[in-house]
Amino acid sequence: MKFTKQIFVTSPALPPIEEYVEHLKDIWQSRQLTNMGRFHQEFQTALISYLQTERIDLFTNGHMALELSLQALNLTGEVVTTPFTFASTTHAIVRNGLTPVFADIKPDDFTIDPKSIEEHITDRTSAIMPVHVYGNVCDVEAIEKIAKKYGLKVIYDAAHAFGVKYKNKGVAQFGDVSCFSFHATKIFHSVEGGAATFTDPDFGRRLSRLKNFGIKSPDCVDGVGANAKMNEFCAAMGLCNLRYVDEEIKKRKKITEVYREILSPIEGIALNPVQKDVTPNYAYFPVVIDERQFGASRNEVMEALAENGVVARKYFYPLTNTFDCFHGEFDAAETPVALHTAKRVLTLPLYGSLSLDDAKRIGEIVAGCGVG
């Protein structure tokens, strides 16, 4: 039976409206709408504790956190990264005048392969930019070793990894910087928003100036910065949502269990891994479809879902190293695992307000596309 209302890949969680309205009243009263006001401060403090980080700065979005973090590190030359990601990761590198060098991913969890990182290091490499894609934790220990060996900075794109822990440590604690996205489509959001977590206070001072045009003091502008300040309305939304994020994660866990029960026995469908030592956040539910074994292709499954009113997404296809804007500068054949995965991956709807019955129906539609 077709869904009467379309089901999208995600739907933002929202707090009880009264809680947000209370904050709006305070904003009305103070008339401090942006430029690091009370809610910006409160949100920062709350996140330091939730993400278990020493220092944090807030941004208009996750992309600006990435772009300005790269700038604040004063990098040059090449950055080794993954093409199996959203446009933002690669664009942040290119927009800083740096050259992305693409390493391949691991077939089991889709994160960057440390072996491939090492193969791509040259005397021009200044940093590594891995992605905790779908909230799957990168091989942080191997990456740290490589970074130390070659004297490289590590900037984690943690856009998907809000609340994820590895060996009980928040992922914010790995690398020189980790950048989170608080976009409406994420497990935790502030409408639009983002954050960078780090330990080095000097880096933090440079970063916080760069998000405000590079202004050091009323008489001194010492960096070519941008305007990437999180406003009070977004910070207030973030504060409200933070009270409910653990509930959201619990609901998502139940939904993934429904999907797993239906899809894990099926030949030709590989599910997102359950990673050892990781406390997951259930940010996405990717499935990788092997047409020869399953009997239907990724695109056929996507169409069958669409016919039933379900809009699944091909996160992350196309690979960023095949984007038109790069005019054939990169060769995706050099990242064969990423290429193989991007052609076969589909992310199914996953959000707290998706009912378990609807998840069951979606799982059955997917399963019904196969030969078995």
Ligand code: T4K
């Ligand atoms: N690094 C990585 C690895 C990322 O994935 C991202 C963002 C970033 C960095 C940069 O972070 P931000 O600068 O965005 O903070 C979405 C998001 O816009 C983007 O944040 C996200 N990654 C990416 C994976 O997904 P689209 O173009 O697929 O979004 P859209 O508008 O098609 O939304 C998806 C579905 O969500 C819609 O079909 C309906 C639903 N939706 C969406 C919005 C915006 C709602 O129900 N309500 C809404 O308000 O990029």
